[in-house]
Each structure stands twice: as C-alpha cells, then as structure tokens.
Amino acid sequence: MKPAEWDDGCACPSYMSLSDRLPPKDRLPLTASETQQTTKAPAPGEDRLEQAERRGLRLAIICRTIAVGAAFLWVGGTWAFTGFYPNPWIFVGLGAFTAIGIGHASLIGTRFDRWWMKYAIYLVDAIGICMTFAFFPISRSGDVPQILAFRAYGIYYLFPLVAMATLSLSPRLVLWTGAAVVAGWWTAFLIVVSGMERTLSWGDLTPGAGYDAYVGVFLSPDFIGNGNRVEETGFLFIATGILALAVVRARRVFRAQVRAQAEREQVAATLGRYVPEAVARRLIDDPAALAPQERHAAILVMDIAGFTAYSAGRAPGEVIDRLNGFLAGCAEVISRHDGVVIQFTGDGLMASFGTPIDSDAPERDAIAASRGLLDEAEAAGFSIRIGLAAGMVASGSIGSSSRQAFTVYGDTVNRAARLEAHGKMLGKAVLMDTAMMGHAGEGLERFDRQELKGLADRVDVYALG
Template structure:
C-alpha cells in the first residue's frame, strides 16, 4: 500500500491528513538546520538574564578585538625579524605592512566602540567583510608584487589566515557571525579565482595536476576544493558556535536563577549545596558542637494590628537589614526568619571551634543595634513600643536535611535549639533583654569572648519546659 493510499484509507473519503510525526532526518541535517536558526533574542528573556547575556557578548567582542590586535602585532613582528627570501622585497610601503596597519586601525576603532557597550550587529557584519576583503586584497597583490601571473596569488599560503579569521568569530557566542565570515571568505575566494581566470593569458587553465603544482597554472578543481574546505570549516564552526550559544543561554539562565534562589537561602547553606560532591538527599545528618540564637520582637502583635501590612513588612525589613550583617560578620548563619523572630546558628552549617564566642559577640552587637533601631521607630512616630529580646544556648546539635525527593530543607535539631527558644520566652519572666546559660558563657570565655557589658546572674532559674533549674546569665531590660 502506498503512503497516499494508507492515509486515504484511515480518514474520511477524499480527505488526506499529514502524518502526526514528521519523518526523521539524519542527525547532521538537524544540526545544519539548527545552525541557520536565528538565536533567541534577549527581548524574550527575563531582564536579568538578558543583561547577563549582553555582558557576556560585550566581553566576547572585546576578546576578539584583543586577539586580532595580538595577531597583527605577531605578524608585524615576524615580518620585520623573520629571514626573508631573496626575491621578497621589504619596504614599509609594501602591501603587507599597509594591510597590517589598516587592519590594526580598524580593530582599534572597534575597540573604542566596544567600550561604550556591545558592538552593534550593523557594524560587526561590515567589519567581517572588511577583514576578509583586506586579506583577499593582500593575497591578490602578491602576483603584482612579484611580477607573476594572477595564478601565482592563488597559491600563496596566506589563504590559511582565512580560516583564522573565521575561527575568530567563534569566540563570540553568536553563530551568525561565524556563518557571515565563512560565506564571505568562500565568496571572496570564488571572486578571486574568477579574476585570476579572466586576467590570465590563454592556456592558463589546466586539467593537469602536475602542471598546476609546478607552474603558474590554474586548476579549477583545486580552487573549488579550497572553497569547499572553507565552507565545511564554516559549517563545523557554525554548529559548534550554535551549540555553545545554547549552552551559554542555559548556563546564564541557571546562573541567574541560582543567584535569585541563593537569596532565599542562608549563605552557609547555599555554599553547602553548591559544594556538595554527591546528590543531597533527605536524611543526611551531621553532628556538630554549635550555638543557637533566638531573636524576637516584643510588642509586635499589637503593632501589626494597628498599621498597614506594608508598614509591618517595611519595619521587619529594616530590622533584618541591621542584624543580618552582624550575624554574618560573626560567622553566623540565619536559619529561619520566623515572622517577627529570627533563628541563627553558629557552627552548625560548618564546624567551628568558637561557636559560643561568636554567638555571644553577635548578641552584644545585635542588642546595641536594636537600641538604635528602636530609636529610629520612635522618630518615625511609632506609638507602640517595640523591644528586641534574644537568647543563646550552646551544645551538641544535628545539622540535618529533612523533606522528600521534591522538597528539601536544612535545619538544626537538638537540645540547644529547644533551650534557646525557651530562654527567649523566659526573658519576659526575668525582665531581661537577653539570656544565656552560665555554661555557654564559660565556654565562650574559654574561646576568647569578652562581654561588652557585665551580665547579671540568675542562679537556679526555673525555666518553663526545662525539667531542672538552670544557672543563667543575662542583660537586664
């Protein structure tokens, strides 16, 4: 049964539908088709991703210009110092120095333009054409320079620099420029071959390969081979540049997404995730000697019922903006923002020999900063008083990954966590700003901690939820 009969028999009489799945093309055909597809425009990308791509594009364009300047300098150096054949004239007005000078000047103009941003496409394409025309013009000048027939220029080894110029465009993550360079080179060599044939005396074109190799004769097949080689190299580099472009786009998207996601994670936790050598799974746990700090804002509930929600958020944001830098400066990690509270860990995410000392140093600085923050609220006309209370406890904790395969979270589990939470609430009973066990103070002192202010003692304090009385230290309200 033919394909037409097959589709006709499976549909209504006289109606033929196309196949649901197009016939599969060879992988190379897909790659070639993809190479000629226009790159994804930045207009369809999120602004932050588009800006990252533009930055990469500007850097790539400057890299190409620097390579071009280096290439021009290297060629000039070789032209001046390299031993020369006896029949090779050397003068600063020869075609090679002139071409190098114009090439360098053009590269410097492009470098100046790139300083103000990405070089526009309308300038890049003409610059590619100009580069190729300059090189092809230099190649064509050789037969005149040496007084030989035009066929002489077609054998000059400088044709190899056409491949260098094409490859240079692969440094920029836009395959269209590679394609433009390759097509310009191929068309240019075809034009050069045509000029050589037209400008040569009768009998210059030969079908004898030996005659072509040993004399100033033109073998059309050999020139076609060169054009085919240029096109093949262009195709390979275009496909490679296209794949690199897609990889860059994916990487930039992931980098932008990673940056945004890391803002929702504690700095230490983000580093743990990014540096993990194995897949992170639920149930991973590590036992650490750590210190836990709990911070809470007293009077927050009455305050939140008297002002607009946006004002509540602005107040909390201003508070967090003051204390988070203090936490980070003392090697702490914000574990959670608990509404008007904050849970901070020291030595839990990464092992530390000074966790207790770091926690109490951070506590002292946070209490000082909290006073300044409270004054700023008063100056804004806030009638409801707000006070910052805190507590610190140290001990053995477990830094663990909880959740399932679709949702994971790092958290800290242990008696020190529970005790810190209970001590923070116990501030109200003791009328203190902050509390911490005497054992934590002694441990911190052994680690080099020196209090900003002399803490008061609360011996054998009965803390709700704690079975035995505990010796505490704290700062009075």
C-alpha cells in the first residue's frame, strides 16, 4: 500500500506529527464525563505547590519559635544583667505564643488541619503584639504614659510577622497578615489615645515654630504623633503588597517550571515510542537539533511486499492489529541502531540515521538496522523491501505555530524511496546506492546503470546479500 504522496513527480513523502502517530483512541473527542473529569483535575504541580505551602508554614513556625526564644533570652538577660525586674506575665505570654505555634505545626498536613488555622494563628500573633503596646505597662510604677510605648519601641516589631507569612507561599496569607497588623496597630493606638486627657500632635505646631516649640511638643508626654502612625502603617502595607506580589510571581514561576517539566516528560514518553530514551532526552535537551539544517545522513525506506494481497479477505481489525505489532517491532529495531522513525507510511516506514541525532557512521547504522528488519519480518511472516541511500539531507521542524512535525527531504530521501520500489523489479529485499555500498562489507550484488522511476540519471545499485 503505497501512499499517494510517493507517486511520480513528488520529491519526498509527506510527514505526520507525533500526535498523528498516536493510536486512534488517543485522538477521539472526550465524552461529557471525561470532559468533566478533565475540568476537575488539578493543574500540574498543584499538589506539589500545596506541599511547598505546608513546608513553608512549618518553616514559619520554626522561625516564630526562634523569635520567641530570642525574646525569652532578651527579657531574661535584661533581668540578669541590668537588674530590671520584668513583669512575670511576659513569660506567660511568650510561653503561650510558643505553645500555640507548636500545636499548629503538629496539625499541618494532618486530617485535623483546616484552611483557617493559618489565618487564625497570624491574627492571634498580630493581636498579641499590638495589645502588648496597648496594655503592657512600660514601668511597674504605672506613672509612665502608655503612649510612650509607641515612641520608645515601634511597629518594626510586627514586620517579622509579615516576613514569616511569605514563607507559606500564600499571597492571601501575606495580605491577611499585613491587614491584621495594620488594624491591630491602629486599634492599640486608639485604645491608648482614648484614655488620655490631653493629646498633642504635629498639627499643634504653628507655622514657623522654632526649636523650643518643637521640643516642647515632641517631648511632651501628651504627644501622640498621628502622622507617625500613618507613615508606619503606610510603609508596612506597601511592603506587604510587594511581598504578596513577590509570592504571586514565585508561584507563577513554580507552576511554569512544573508545566515545562510535565511537557518534557510527556514529549520524552512520546518520543520514547520511536527512539531510544537517551536519544529522546537529547532531542529535548537540545532543541537546536530540530532546527532546519542540512547534514549528511542515511535514509531507510521500508515497505511490506504484497501487503494488499495479504489484507484482502481479512477483517480490518485483524490486519491493523498485526500491522501495528510488526511496525512496533520495526521501530524498536531502528531505535536500537540510533535511528529515528520519521514517518509510518501505512504498511511501511521511513527512518533517518544521522539526523536529527548525530552519528559517526549513519550508513553502518542503517545497514545494521536493515538486517534487523529482515529478521523481524521473517519472524512476523512478512516479506519486506528496503531502500537505503546516503548523502546530504535537509531536515527540521515544519508546520504551523500550533502543529509541527520533524521532516527530512531532498534527493537522498527520494532516492531511498525509489530504491525500495525498484527492489520489486529486481526481486531483491534490500537495495542501496553507491554511497551506502562502501559500508556494507562483502557479499553485495551490483546492478549497473539502473533507471529508477522518477530520477533523471541512471545509477548503480547494490543488493544486500
């Protein structure tokens, strides 16, 4: 069964993309249930992204525990070396923070884990720190205005919370934490201010006020600095937005890498049907190998002799099953000799040696593959004809932006096809041109000045014994 593309006047056969070579069942339209299953299937890498989020949450808990431990050391060191006696409730609070974090870490990834827990723990942290500024006395004597806590310390105690939220790779958690910190900071500030009898701020300075006026306002225990709170929370929220954007970009990069890896694995699996795994990997790792180029190669064209007569009177399913089994074995033979199946032609195939994969001796590989194909055909009960030609071959990917196939073309390709067809006239299984002859060893039979259909000049051909 010769394809129409190999009729006279055509320099080379047409080529199918890898998707064309897939079994028909792989190209059938999806049923409604299959479509529903497909739409419900998670995107590639989502499970890995969820695992990364869980690991990030655990890492955040570790950082949180380290921070609490540092606070223990700081407070305890202050007590030991300066004689400052801290409020014992601070140790209770730090211990509670540690217990909550460890408890959450033990639940991450278990059946008891819930989506809201990570939001709750960051909210508790934000509230706990902010309420410390509102209610924890600066001095045990109780006569120091609580507003000085906002001036002596500051919102930078809350920045680590937002930074640790980024470890979760969840932009929502980052924004939630930033919003909780800002809301908690302002709530604590307003609670303290609401208990003051008199307040001063930057607006109480008159235009052109001098040194004494500035010092008098700024150092006053009634100075609350509304503008300072706006600046603090404004910069914190800007930083939160930037960190959330960074997490979004990191997730996109992660997904892109996972998709690329999945595509590479899919292509490798598909190519693995036609070429050795090492060859498939090389094609994937070196896209330039598929770029249009001209190089020396050997072309093998194989066809089953008498296949039309064989298929007559047999059920189509039986014919296709047997043909598929035989061609699969032929593809394996070609792969073992570092050849690449370019095209399946109904009851035959065309393969190249030396392109797109480099070969030190493409002629030798093609001849060895021919002998293997003869053995394969004998085992399957088929008779085959093979045409072999070597020379310069144009190769590369052709097609549209959405559908491409690797192809080879040129005089060498056409000559191999004509030699295969001429084998029927001479009654020979394997014919090759002069370029192949020097690599075949002894036992060749020479046929001088043969006229090959479709070629202008007569050529010498050789039959493999």
